[in-house]
Amino acid sequence: MYSFFFRPILGLFCFLPLVAKAQFVSATLGISGLTCSMCSYAVQTELEHLTFVEKAVLDLNTNIAVIQFKPDQKVNMQQVVDAVYKAGFSIAYTEADFIFNQQAIADQFIFSYDGFNYQFLKPTLLVLNGKTTLKFLGKKHLRKKAYSFWARMIKETLNGKTKAEVETLYHVTL
Amino acid sequence: MIRFFFIALIFWTLSAKAQELYPYAEAASTQPKGVPGIRFTYENYKEIPSQRARNYGGVRLVYGITENLTAGISITGSNHHLKKFPADLSYFFQKHHQKGFQQNPYQVEGLIASLKYKFLNLDGHQRHFRMAVMGAAAKSFIPHDGAEPRLGDNSAIDGSWIATLLIKRFAVSLTNGYLFPFKYKDESQGYSFKSGNCRYVNLSFGYRLIPNAYSSYSNLNVNLYLEFISANYDKATMTVNGQPYSFDIYQNADKYIYNSLQAGTYTEVRPSIQLIFYSTTRVEMGVASPIFNQSYLHFYPMYFVSIHKNFFKAKK
Numbered sequence: 001m002y003s004f005f006f007r008p009i010l011g012l013f014c015f016l017p018l019v020a021k022a023q024f025v026s027a028t029l030g031i032s033g034l035t036c037s038m039c040s041y042a043v044q045t046e047l048e049h050l051t052f053v054e055k056a057v058l059d060l061n062t063n064i065a066v067i068q069f070k071p072d073q074k075v076n077m078q079q080v081v082d083a084v085y086k087a088g089f090s091i092a093y094t095e096a097d098f099i100f101n102q103q104a105i106a107d108q109f110i111f112s113y114d115g116f117n118y119q120f121l122k123p124t125l126l127v128l129n130g131k132t133t134l135k136f137l138g139k140k141h142l143r144k145k146a147y148s149f150w151a152r153m154i155k156e157t158l159n160g161k162t163k164a165e166v167e168t169l170y171h172v173t174l
Numbered sequence: 175m176i177r178f179f180f181i182a183l184i185f186w187t188l189s190a191k192a193q194e195l196y197p198y199a200e201a202a203s204t205q206p207k208g209v210p211g212i213r214f215t216y217e218n219y220k221e222i223p224s225q226r227a228r229n230y231g232g233v234r235l236v237y238g239i240t241e242n243l244t245a246g247i248s249i250t251g252s253n254h255h256l257k258k259f260p261a262d263l264s265y266f267f268q269k270h271h272q273k274g275f276q277q278n279p280y281q282v283e284g285l286i287a288s289l290k291y292k293f294l295n296l297d298g299h300q301r302h303f304r305m306a307v308m309g310a311a312a313k314s315f316i317p318h319d320g321a322e323p324r325l326g327d328n329s330a331i332d333g334s335w336i337a338t339l340l341i342k343r344f345a346v347s348l349t350n351g352y353l354f355p356f357k358y359k360d361e362s363q364g365y366s367f368k369s370g371n372c373r374y375v376n377l378s379f380g381y382r383l384i385p386n387a388y389s390s391y392s393n394l395n396v397n398l399y400l401e402f403i404s405a406n407y408d409k410a411t412m413t414v415n416g417q418p419y420s421f422d423i424y425q426n427a428d429k430y431i432y433n434s435l436q437a438g439t440y441t442e443v444r445p446s447i448q449l450i451f452y453s454t455t456r457v458e459m460g461v462a463s464p465i466f467n468q469s470y471l472h473f474y475p476m477y478f479v480s481i482h483k484n485f486f487k488a489k490k
Contacts (some may be wrong), residue, residue, distance in 0.1 A: 033297030035340055036193055036382070038484070041391050042206040045486035053490075060388030063300065078286035086207035086241050089357075090297040 023099055024075040029065040030092035031058070031084060032143065033114065039089065046083040052076070074114045077170065092143045093134065094136040099127035108157060110169075117169045121153050124174045138170040157170050192339055193380035193397040194345045197446045197458040197480055202304035202380075204292045205238035211484040212236075215244050219476040222430065224273040228472070229253055229280075232326070242293070246310075248286040250326040253278045257318040258367050267435075268427040270319075284314040284326030285482035290336075301341045307333045308351075309406070317358050319412040320434040322471050323369035328355035334374075349376040364415040370408030370437060377402045395450035399460070402443055405469070409437040434470035441466040448476075456482040 034040050036153060040058050045064060047056035052073040058065040065084075069075050084091055103111065104127050110119045121137060127139050136142065139148045161169070194201040205211060209454050217230040231250035260266050265442040269275045286308035296303045310332040312325040323330055334351025359365070360423055378401040385393045412419040421435045445459025462469075462476040 030299075032299060033295070035300055035342070035345075036195070036450075037391055037393060037395060038195065038450055038452040039389055042209065042355035042484070042486060044391075045489070046206065048489040049487040049490045052183075060393075067336075072266070083346075088204055088206050088241050088292075088295075088306070090295065092299065 014131055022103075023071075024069050024077070024113075025071075025079070025097050025099060026069060027080055027094065027096040029080070029084060029094055031063045031065055031068070031089050031090045034063045039087070042087040043084055043089055046087045047080065048064045049084060050079055051074075053080075076114075077109045077116070077136065081136075081138075085140065090143075091141060093146070094138075094141040095133050097131050097133055099130065099168050100132050103128040115168060117165075118172050119157055119169060121150060121157075121171055130172070133170040135174065136154065137173060187272075193279075193382050193395075193399075193448070194347055195397070195448065195450075195456060195482075196347060196378045196380060196399055196401060197448060197478070198401045198403065198444050198462055199288060199347055199349050199376040200306075200308060200334075200336060201285065202292055202294075202306035202336040203302075203305065204242055204290055205236050205244040205484075206486070207238045208242045209486055210235065210237045210483055211482060213480060213482040215478065215480045217472070217476055217478045220257070222473050224271055224275070226273065226277065228278075234286075235341045235366040242291060242295075243291045244287075246288040246290070248288075248326070249282060250284050250286065251280060251282045251355045253280045254327070255281075255318065257281065257316065258360055259317050259363065259367070261363065264413070264423075265432055266319075267421065267424045268347055269382040271428055271431060281316065283316050284312050284329070286310055286439055288332075302338075303340075304336075304338045306336045306338075308332075308336060311326075314358070315367075317360065317367060318355075318369055319367065319410075320470050321370045321436060322405065322407045322434070322469060323353050323355035324371050324471055325353070325473070328369050330355040330357070330479060340344075345380045347376075347378045349378075350374070365412045368411050370410060371408035372405055374403070374405040376404070391453040395448075395453075397448040397450070399446045399448060399458075400443065401446070402465075403440060403462075403469075404439075404441040404466075406439040409436060410435045430470070438467060438470065440464060440468050442469055454484055454486060456480075458482075 037060055040060050044056050044058040052075050054068040054069050054070045056067045060085055105120050105123050110117050139147050158166055213234040215232040221227050223243050232248050232250040234246055234248040239245055244478045290306050290308040292304055292306040310325055314329045318327040325332055330353055332353045334349050336349045338347040342470050351374050355369040356369040357366050362364035383396040383397045383398055442462050442464045444460050444462045446458055448456055448458040450456050459479045463472055
Protein backbone atom coordinates (compact mmCIF):
# COMPACT_ATOMS: atom_id res chain seq x y z
CA MET A 1 0.00 0.00 0.00
CA TYR A 2 2.80 2.43 1.04
CA SER A 3 4.87 1.64 -1.94
CA PHE A 4 1.91 1.85 -4.33
CA PHE A 5 0.88 5.39 -3.31
CA PHE A 6 3.93 7.10 -1.90
CA ARG A 7 6.89 5.74 -3.83
CA PRO A 8 5.93 7.50 -7.07
CA ILE A 9 5.36 10.78 -5.22
CA LEU A 10 8.65 10.42 -3.38
CA GLY A 11 10.31 9.63 -6.65
CA LEU A 12 8.89 12.81 -8.21
CA PHE A 13 10.27 14.99 -5.43
CA CYS A 14 13.64 13.34 -5.81
CA PHE A 15 13.62 14.00 -9.54
CA LEU A 16 12.60 17.69 -9.46
CA PRO A 17 15.88 19.18 -8.24
CA LEU A 18 17.72 17.37 -11.03
CA VAL A 19 15.68 19.15 -13.69
CA ALA A 20 17.06 22.62 -14.51
CA LYS A 21 14.53 25.42 -14.44
CA ALA A 22 13.47 26.59 -17.89
CA GLN A 23 14.99 30.05 -18.27
CA PHE A 24 17.28 32.35 -20.22
CA VAL A 25 20.83 32.21 -18.94
CA SER A 26 22.77 34.37 -21.36
CA ALA A 27 22.60 36.27 -24.65
CA THR A 28 25.01 37.27 -27.37
CA LEU A 29 24.44 40.36 -29.49
CA GLY A 30 26.34 41.53 -32.53
CA ILE A 31 26.24 45.33 -32.38
CA SER A 32 26.25 47.39 -35.59
CA GLY A 33 27.57 50.89 -36.07
CA LEU A 34 30.09 50.87 -33.20
CA THR A 35 33.53 52.29 -33.76
CA CYS A 36 34.82 53.85 -30.57
CA SER A 37 35.13 52.90 -26.94
CA MET A 38 32.88 55.78 -25.83
CA CYS A 39 30.07 54.40 -28.02
CA SER A 40 30.68 50.85 -26.80
CA TYR A 41 30.65 52.06 -23.22
CA ALA A 42 27.25 53.66 -23.83
CA VAL A 43 25.90 50.29 -25.02
CA GLN A 44 27.48 48.32 -22.20
CA THR A 45 26.16 50.64 -19.49
CA GLU A 46 22.66 50.54 -21.02
CA LEU A 47 22.75 46.73 -20.90
CA GLU A 48 24.09 46.63 -17.35
CA HIS A 49 21.39 49.09 -16.29
CA LEU A 50 18.76 46.37 -16.85
CA THR A 51 17.71 44.86 -13.51
CA PHE A 52 17.91 41.25 -14.73
CA VAL A 53 21.40 41.55 -16.23
CA GLU A 54 24.18 40.16 -14.05
CA LYS A 55 27.02 41.21 -16.33
CA ALA A 56 27.47 42.54 -19.84
CA VAL A 57 30.82 42.44 -21.61
CA LEU A 58 31.19 44.16 -24.95
CA ASP A 59 34.30 43.29 -26.91
CA LEU A 60 35.61 46.62 -28.15
CA ASN A 61 37.31 45.09 -31.17
CA THR A 62 34.64 42.64 -32.38
CA ASN A 63 31.62 44.62 -31.12
CA ILE A 64 30.01 41.46 -29.73
CA ALA A 65 28.20 41.78 -26.41
CA VAL A 66 27.93 38.75 -24.11
CA ILE A 67 25.28 39.15 -21.44
CA GLN A 68 24.84 36.97 -18.36
CA PHE A 69 21.40 37.09 -16.78
CA LYS A 70 20.73 36.92 -13.06
CA PRO A 71 19.38 33.50 -12.08
CA ASP A 72 15.70 33.36 -11.09
CA GLN A 73 14.93 36.75 -12.61
CA LYS A 74 12.45 37.35 -15.39
CA VAL A 75 14.37 38.12 -18.59
CA ASN A 76 12.80 40.50 -21.07
CA MET A 77 14.62 40.11 -24.38
CA GLN A 78 12.85 43.14 -25.80
CA GLN A 79 14.43 45.33 -23.12
CA VAL A 80 17.82 43.83 -23.98
CA VAL A 81 17.38 44.78 -27.62
CA ASP A 82 15.94 48.20 -26.77
CA ALA A 83 18.97 48.98 -24.60
CA VAL A 84 21.22 48.82 -27.66
CA TYR A 85 18.91 51.07 -29.67
CA LYS A 86 18.64 53.52 -26.75
CA ALA A 87 22.41 53.90 -26.90
CA GLY A 88 22.04 54.87 -30.55
CA PHE A 89 23.14 51.67 -32.27
CA SER A 90 21.54 48.66 -33.90
CA ILE A 91 21.84 44.91 -33.85
CA ALA A 92 23.33 42.54 -36.42
CA TYR A 93 22.17 39.38 -34.65
CA THR A 94 20.59 38.30 -31.38
CA GLU A 95 21.15 34.93 -29.78
CA ALA A 96 20.08 33.76 -26.35
CA ASP A 97 20.74 30.55 -24.42
CA PHE A 98 17.62 28.99 -22.94
CA ILE A 99 17.45 25.89 -20.77
CA PHE A 100 14.85 23.43 -22.03
CA ASN A 101 13.54 20.27 -20.37
CA GLN A 102 12.84 17.65 -23.02
CA GLN A 103 10.77 20.09 -25.01
CA ALA A 104 9.28 18.58 -28.18
CA ILE A 105 8.94 21.21 -30.92
CA ALA A 106 7.87 21.52 -34.56
CA ASP A 107 7.71 24.25 -37.18
CA GLN A 108 5.64 27.15 -35.87
CA PHE A 109 5.58 25.58 -32.39
CA ILE A 110 5.06 28.18 -29.67
CA PHE A 111 6.36 27.96 -26.13
CA SER A 112 5.59 30.46 -23.38
CA TYR A 113 7.96 31.90 -20.83
CA ASP A 114 7.19 34.65 -18.32
CA GLY A 115 4.41 36.28 -20.31
CA PHE A 116 6.06 36.06 -23.73
CA ASN A 117 5.50 33.57 -26.51
CA TYR A 118 8.34 32.24 -28.63
CA GLN A 119 7.46 30.79 -32.00
CA PHE A 120 9.91 28.51 -33.79
CA LEU A 121 10.44 28.88 -37.51
CA LYS A 122 12.16 26.04 -39.36
CA PRO A 123 13.73 24.37 -36.31
CA THR A 124 16.46 21.86 -37.06
CA LEU A 125 15.76 19.69 -34.00
CA LEU A 126 12.54 18.11 -32.78
CA VAL A 127 13.36 17.81 -29.09
CA LEU A 128 15.23 20.44 -27.08
CA ASN A 129 16.98 19.58 -23.87
CA GLY A 130 19.47 21.53 -21.77
CA LYS A 131 21.09 24.79 -22.82
CA THR A 132 20.00 25.65 -26.35
CA THR A 133 20.86 28.73 -28.39
CA LEU A 134 17.87 30.50 -29.85
CA LYS A 135 18.38 32.90 -32.75
CA PHE A 136 15.93 35.77 -32.72
CA LEU A 137 14.38 36.76 -36.03
CA GLY A 138 12.57 40.05 -35.35
CA LYS A 139 13.15 43.19 -37.36
CA LYS A 140 15.17 44.80 -34.56
CA HIS A 141 16.98 41.57 -33.71
CA LEU A 142 19.08 41.10 -36.81
CA ARG A 143 20.42 42.98 -39.79
CA LYS A 144 18.03 44.03 -42.51
CA LYS A 145 19.31 41.58 -45.12
CA ALA A 146 18.98 38.61 -42.78
CA TYR A 147 15.54 39.75 -41.65
CA SER A 148 14.28 39.92 -45.23
CA PHE A 149 14.77 36.11 -45.48
CA TRP A 150 12.35 35.57 -42.59
CA ALA A 151 10.02 38.50 -43.11
CA ARG A 152 7.34 36.70 -45.17
CA MET A 153 7.20 33.69 -42.82
CA ILE A 154 6.91 36.00 -39.81
CA LYS A 155 4.16 38.01 -41.47
CA GLU A 156 2.15 34.84 -42.17
CA THR A 157 2.29 33.79 -38.53
CA LEU A 158 0.94 37.18 -37.44
CA ASN A 159 -2.26 36.94 -39.48
CA GLY A 160 -5.32 37.14 -37.24
CA LYS A 161 -3.33 37.99 -34.11
CA THR A 162 -4.27 40.90 -31.88
CA LYS A 163 -1.86 43.79 -31.24
CA ALA A 164 -1.19 42.50 -27.73
CA GLU A 165 -0.43 39.02 -29.09
CA VAL A 166 1.94 40.45 -31.70
CA GLU A 167 3.78 42.53 -29.10
CA THR A 168 4.45 39.52 -26.89
CA LEU A 169 5.47 37.15 -29.67
CA TYR A 170 9.08 36.50 -30.63
CA HIS A 171 10.15 34.48 -33.61
CA VAL A 172 13.13 32.25 -33.08
CA THR A 173 15.06 29.51 -34.82
CA LEU A 174 17.91 27.21 -33.92
CA MET B 175 44.43 75.72 -49.74
CA ILE B 176 45.63 72.82 -51.89
CA ARG B 177 47.98 71.82 -49.09
CA PHE B 178 45.11 71.54 -46.64
CA PHE B 179 42.99 69.51 -49.02
CA PHE B 180 46.00 67.25 -49.55
CA ILE B 181 46.13 66.72 -45.79
CA ALA B 182 42.43 65.94 -45.90
CA LEU B 183 43.08 63.39 -48.62
CA ILE B 184 45.65 61.69 -46.42
CA PHE B 185 42.99 61.42 -43.74
CA TRP B 186 40.79 59.60 -46.23
CA THR B 187 43.40 56.99 -46.92
CA LEU B 188 45.11 56.41 -43.59
CA SER B 189 44.60 52.92 -42.25
CA ALA B 190 42.97 53.43 -38.89
CA LYS B 191 39.53 53.60 -37.46
CA ALA B 192 37.96 56.98 -37.69
CA GLN B 193 36.22 59.05 -35.10
CA GLU B 194 33.31 61.41 -35.32
CA LEU B 195 33.37 63.12 -31.94
CA TYR B 196 34.29 66.38 -33.58
CA PRO B 197 35.45 69.29 -31.43
CA TYR B 198 33.68 71.88 -33.61
CA ALA B 199 31.00 70.27 -35.77
CA GLU B 200 28.04 68.31 -34.51
CA ALA B 201 27.97 64.80 -35.97
CA ALA B 202 24.63 63.32 -37.01
CA SER B 203 24.90 60.85 -34.12
CA THR B 204 22.88 61.66 -31.03
CA GLN B 205 23.33 61.33 -27.28
CA PRO B 206 22.23 57.94 -25.86
CA LYS B 207 18.68 58.01 -24.48
CA GLY B 208 18.52 59.25 -20.90
CA VAL B 209 22.24 60.06 -20.78
CA PRO B 210 23.26 63.62 -19.82
CA GLY B 211 26.52 65.20 -20.83
CA ILE B 212 28.31 68.42 -20.01
CA ARG B 213 30.73 70.32 -22.21
CA PHE B 214 33.06 73.20 -21.41
CA THR B 215 34.47 75.26 -24.24
CA TYR B 216 37.22 77.86 -24.12
CA GLU B 217 38.63 79.98 -26.94
CA ASN B 218 41.50 82.44 -26.88
CA TYR B 219 43.10 84.79 -29.35
CA LYS B 220 44.90 88.10 -29.32
CA GLU B 221 43.16 91.16 -30.58
CA ILE B 222 45.06 93.00 -33.32
CA PRO B 223 46.65 95.50 -33.02
CA SER B 224 46.13 95.89 -29.28
CA GLN B 225 47.48 92.37 -28.45
CA ARG B 226 44.94 92.15 -25.64
CA ALA B 227 43.73 88.65 -24.82
CA ARG B 228 40.20 87.87 -25.91
CA ASN B 229 38.63 84.95 -24.07
CA TYR B 230 35.39 83.09 -24.69
CA GLY B 231 33.85 80.32 -22.64
CA GLY B 232 30.74 78.23 -22.76
CA VAL B 233 29.01 75.53 -20.76
CA ARG B 234 26.68 73.20 -22.61
CA LEU B 235 24.38 70.55 -21.17
CA VAL B 236 23.11 67.84 -23.50
CA TYR B 237 20.56 65.12 -22.88
CA GLY B 238 19.25 62.24 -24.96
CA ILE B 239 15.47 62.59 -24.87
CA THR B 240 15.17 59.57 -27.14
CA GLU B 241 17.80 57.62 -29.03
CA ASN B 242 17.12 59.93 -31.98
CA LEU B 243 16.50 63.27 -30.26
CA THR B 244 19.10 65.22 -28.32
CA ALA B 245 18.41 68.46 -26.48
CA GLY B 246 21.08 70.96 -25.55
CA ILE B 247 21.26 74.17 -23.59
CA SER B 248 24.29 76.44 -23.38
CA ILE B 249 25.41 79.57 -21.65
CA THR B 250 28.24 81.56 -23.14
CA GLY B 251 30.40 84.41 -21.90
CA SER B 252 33.42 86.38 -23.01
CA ASN B 253 35.23 89.69 -23.05
CA HIS B 254 34.48 90.18 -26.74
CA HIS B 255 31.89 92.92 -26.41
CA LEU B 256 30.90 96.02 -24.51
CA LYS B 257 27.76 95.98 -22.39
CA LYS B 258 26.12 98.29 -24.93
CA PHE B 259 27.16 100.42 -27.87
CA PRO B 260 28.83 103.64 -26.65
CA ALA B 261 27.25 107.01 -27.37
CA ASP B 262 30.21 107.94 -29.60
CA LEU B 263 29.77 105.42 -32.43
CA SER B 264 32.42 107.04 -34.62
CA TYR B 265 35.13 106.57 -31.99
CA PHE B 266 33.93 103.02 -31.34
CA PHE B 267 34.01 101.92 -34.99
CA GLN B 268 37.47 103.40 -35.53
CA LYS B 269 39.23 102.52 -32.34
CA HIS B 270 37.77 99.58 -30.46
CA HIS B 271 40.66 97.28 -31.37
CA GLN B 272 43.23 99.83 -30.23
CA LYS B 273 45.04 99.47 -26.91
CA GLY B 274 43.79 102.86 -25.76
CA PHE B 275 40.16 101.89 -26.16
CA GLN B 276 38.36 100.76 -23.02
CA GLN B 277 38.75 97.08 -22.17
CA ASN B 278 35.67 94.93 -22.73
CA PRO B 279 34.24 93.47 -19.53
CA TYR B 280 33.76 89.76 -18.94
CA GLN B 281 30.04 89.10 -19.15
CA VAL B 282 27.41 86.54 -19.98
CA GLU B 283 26.69 86.80 -23.67
CA GLY B 284 23.84 84.48 -24.40
CA LEU B 285 21.74 81.41 -23.87
CA ILE B 286 21.36 78.81 -26.59
CA ALA B 287 18.83 75.97 -26.80
CA SER B 288 19.08 73.28 -29.45
CA LEU B 289 17.39 70.12 -30.65
CA LYS B 290 18.97 67.53 -32.93
CA TYR B 291 16.88 64.82 -34.55
CA LYS B 292 18.50 61.83 -36.24
CA PHE B 293 16.17 60.74 -39.01
CA LEU B 294 18.34 58.22 -40.83
CA ASN B 295 20.48 55.52 -39.29
CA LEU B 296 22.11 52.89 -41.48
CA ASP B 297 24.39 50.73 -39.34
CA GLY B 298 26.78 48.01 -40.44
CA HIS B 299 29.76 46.25 -38.89
CA GLN B 300 31.96 49.10 -37.68
CA ARG B 301 30.33 51.47 -40.11
CA HIS B 302 27.37 53.76 -40.20
CA PHE B 303 25.74 56.49 -42.19
CA ARG B 304 23.54 58.89 -40.30
CA MET B 305 21.61 62.00 -41.13
CA ALA B 306 20.12 64.50 -38.75
CA VAL B 307 18.49 67.89 -38.68
CA MET B 308 19.30 70.40 -36.01
CA GLY B 309 17.61 73.58 -34.87
CA ALA B 310 18.84 76.13 -32.36
CA ALA B 311 17.64 79.39 -30.91
CA ALA B 312 19.69 81.90 -28.97
CA LYS B 313 18.96 84.86 -26.74
CA SER B 314 21.82 87.34 -26.59
CA PHE B 315 22.41 89.93 -23.90
CA ILE B 316 25.16 91.91 -25.63
CA PRO B 317 25.53 94.07 -28.74
CA HIS B 318 27.40 92.04 -31.35
CA ASP B 319 29.21 94.48 -33.65
CA GLY B 320 30.05 92.43 -36.73
CA ALA B 321 28.38 91.21 -39.91
CA GLU B 322 29.08 87.54 -39.27
CA PRO B 323 26.60 86.23 -36.73
CA ARG B 324 27.13 83.66 -34.01
CA LEU B 325 24.61 81.96 -31.76
CA GLY B 326 24.84 83.64 -28.38
CA ASP B 327 26.63 86.69 -29.76
CA ASN B 328 23.35 87.32 -31.55
CA SER B 329 19.79 86.48 -30.67
CA ALA B 330 19.25 84.18 -33.59
CA ILE B 331 17.77 81.00 -34.96
CA ASP B 332 19.77 78.37 -36.73
CA GLY B 333 18.79 75.37 -38.83
CA SER B 334 21.07 72.75 -40.35
CA TRP B 335 21.23 69.26 -41.73
CA ILE B 336 24.09 66.90 -41.03
CA ALA B 337 25.31 63.78 -42.80
CA THR B 338 27.96 61.62 -41.14
CA LEU B 339 29.61 58.66 -42.81
CA LEU B 340 31.93 56.29 -41.03
CA ILE B 341 33.55 53.25 -42.65
CA LYS B 342 36.24 51.81 -40.40
CA ARG B 343 39.18 53.85 -41.66
CA PHE B 344 37.25 56.84 -42.73
CA ALA B 345 34.91 59.27 -41.03
CA VAL B 346 33.55 62.43 -42.51
CA SER B 347 30.73 64.71 -41.56
CA LEU B 348 29.10 67.40 -43.65
CA THR B 349 26.95 70.13 -42.14
CA ASN B 350 24.99 72.67 -44.13
CA GLY B 351 23.14 75.32 -42.21
CA TYR B 352 21.52 78.72 -42.13
CA LEU B 353 21.82 81.21 -39.30
CA PHE B 354 19.35 84.08 -39.08
CA PRO B 355 20.29 86.74 -36.52
CA PHE B 356 17.66 89.05 -35.08
CA LYS B 357 18.02 92.78 -34.73
CA TYR B 358 19.70 94.11 -31.60
CA LYS B 359 17.87 97.16 -30.27
CA ASP B 360 19.08 99.78 -27.81
CA GLU B 361 15.98 101.93 -27.43
CA SER B 362 17.54 104.28 -24.87
CA GLN B 363 20.09 105.41 -27.47
CA GLY B 364 17.93 104.87 -30.53
CA TYR B 365 20.30 102.25 -32.01
CA SER B 366 19.55 99.06 -33.86
CA PHE B 367 22.16 96.68 -35.26
CA LYS B 368 21.63 93.59 -37.35
CA SER B 369 24.30 91.12 -38.37
CA GLY B 370 23.95 89.48 -41.78
CA ASN B 371 22.11 86.25 -42.53
CA CYS B 372 24.64 83.45 -42.78
CA ARG B 373 24.94 80.25 -44.78
CA TYR B 374 27.59 77.81 -43.65
CA VAL B 375 29.13 74.48 -44.57
CA ASN B 376 31.37 72.43 -42.32
CA LEU B 377 33.40 69.45 -43.50
CA SER B 378 35.02 67.43 -40.74
CA PHE B 379 37.40 64.48 -40.80
CA GLY B 380 38.46 62.29 -37.88
CA TYR B 381 41.23 59.77 -37.34
CA ARG B 382 42.00 57.52 -34.36
CA LEU B 383 45.73 57.55 -33.68
CA ILE B 384 45.78 55.18 -30.69
CA PRO B 385 44.99 52.57 -29.54
CA ASN B 386 45.34 50.29 -32.55
CA ALA B 387 43.34 47.66 -30.70
CA TYR B 388 41.38 48.05 -27.49
CA SER B 389 42.07 46.02 -24.39
CA SER B 390 39.73 47.86 -22.02
CA TYR B 391 37.53 50.90 -21.64
CA SER B 392 40.32 52.64 -19.75
CA ASN B 393 42.55 52.70 -22.84
CA LEU B 394 43.51 56.25 -23.64
CA ASN B 395 42.16 57.25 -27.05
CA VAL B 396 44.05 59.83 -29.08
CA ASN B 397 42.13 61.16 -32.05
CA LEU B 398 43.15 63.69 -34.66
CA TYR B 399 40.64 65.94 -36.38
CA LEU B 400 40.67 68.28 -39.31
CA GLU B 401 37.66 70.50 -39.75
CA PHE B 402 36.94 72.98 -42.52
CA ILE B 403 34.51 75.75 -41.70
CA SER B 404 33.09 77.83 -44.52
CA ALA B 405 30.58 80.63 -44.24
CA ASN B 406 28.99 83.24 -46.41
CA TYR B 407 27.12 86.08 -44.78
CA ASP B 408 25.46 89.38 -45.63
CA LYS B 409 26.65 92.81 -44.47
CA ALA B 410 25.66 94.32 -41.17
CA THR B 411 23.07 97.09 -41.05
CA MET B 412 22.59 99.70 -38.38
CA THR B 413 20.10 102.47 -37.72
CA VAL B 414 20.35 105.47 -35.43
CA ASN B 415 17.00 106.99 -34.48
CA GLY B 416 15.42 105.07 -37.32
CA GLN B 417 17.84 106.37 -39.97
CA PRO B 418 20.32 104.07 -41.78
CA TYR B 419 23.83 104.41 -40.42
CA SER B 420 26.57 104.06 -43.02
CA PHE B 421 29.85 102.33 -42.23
CA ASP B 422 31.51 103.70 -45.39
CA ILE B 423 33.15 106.50 -43.44
CA TYR B 424 35.29 103.91 -41.66
CA GLN B 425 36.71 102.47 -44.86
CA ASN B 426 40.06 104.16 -44.33
CA ALA B 427 40.22 103.70 -40.58
CA ASP B 428 40.81 100.23 -39.11
CA LYS B 429 40.51 97.91 -42.13
CA TYR B 430 39.68 94.94 -39.94
CA ILE B 431 36.76 96.70 -38.29
CA TYR B 432 35.45 97.95 -41.63
CA ASN B 433 35.70 94.46 -43.19
CA SER B 434 33.98 92.91 -40.21
CA LEU B 435 30.90 94.97 -41.03
CA GLN B 436 30.78 93.95 -44.70
CA ALA B 437 29.42 90.85 -46.37
CA GLY B 438 31.97 88.07 -46.45
CA THR B 439 32.90 84.56 -47.47
CA TYR B 440 35.69 82.55 -45.91
CA THR B 441 37.04 79.10 -45.14
CA GLU B 442 39.12 78.30 -42.12
CA VAL B 443 40.69 75.06 -40.98
CA ARG B 444 40.73 73.72 -37.45
CA PRO B 445 43.19 70.91 -36.80
CA SER B 446 42.79 69.49 -33.33
CA ILE B 447 43.76 66.63 -31.06
CA GLN B 448 41.40 64.81 -28.75
CA LEU B 449 42.12 62.61 -25.75
CA ILE B 450 39.40 60.32 -24.40
CA PHE B 451 39.83 59.10 -20.83
CA TYR B 452 38.02 56.03 -19.49
CA SER B 453 35.60 56.16 -22.44
CA THR B 454 33.63 58.92 -20.72
CA THR B 455 35.63 62.14 -20.85
CA ARG B 456 36.92 63.95 -23.91
CA VAL B 457 39.55 66.68 -23.84
CA GLU B 458 40.17 68.53 -27.08
CA MET B 459 42.54 71.26 -28.12
CA GLY B 460 43.24 72.87 -31.44
CA VAL B 461 43.80 76.00 -33.42
CA ALA B 462 41.87 77.84 -36.12
CA SER B 463 43.67 79.22 -39.18
CA PRO B 464 42.30 80.92 -42.28
CA ILE B 465 42.75 79.31 -45.68
CA PHE B 466 40.46 81.45 -47.83
CA ASN B 467 39.74 85.00 -46.67
CA GLN B 468 38.99 84.93 -42.96
CA SER B 469 36.37 85.01 -40.27
CA TYR B 470 35.87 88.33 -38.51
CA LEU B 471 34.39 86.72 -35.42
CA HIS B 472 37.91 86.29 -34.11
CA PHE B 473 41.53 86.97 -34.92
CA TYR B 474 44.06 84.30 -35.88
CA PRO B 475 45.49 82.10 -34.61
CA MET B 476 42.61 81.21 -32.33
CA TYR B 477 43.25 78.44 -29.83
CA PHE B 478 40.46 76.36 -28.35
CA VAL B 479 40.12 73.76 -25.63
CA SER B 480 37.03 71.81 -24.70
CA ILE B 481 36.14 69.13 -22.18
CA HIS B 482 33.12 66.89 -22.61
CA LYS B 483 31.91 64.35 -20.09
CA ASN B 484 29.03 61.93 -20.43
CA PHE B 485 27.29 60.53 -17.38
CA PHE B 486 26.41 57.02 -18.47
CA LYS B 487 23.88 54.94 -16.56
CA ALA B 488 25.02 53.03 -13.51
CA LYS B 489 24.75 49.30 -13.13
CA LYS B 490 21.55 48.15 -11.36
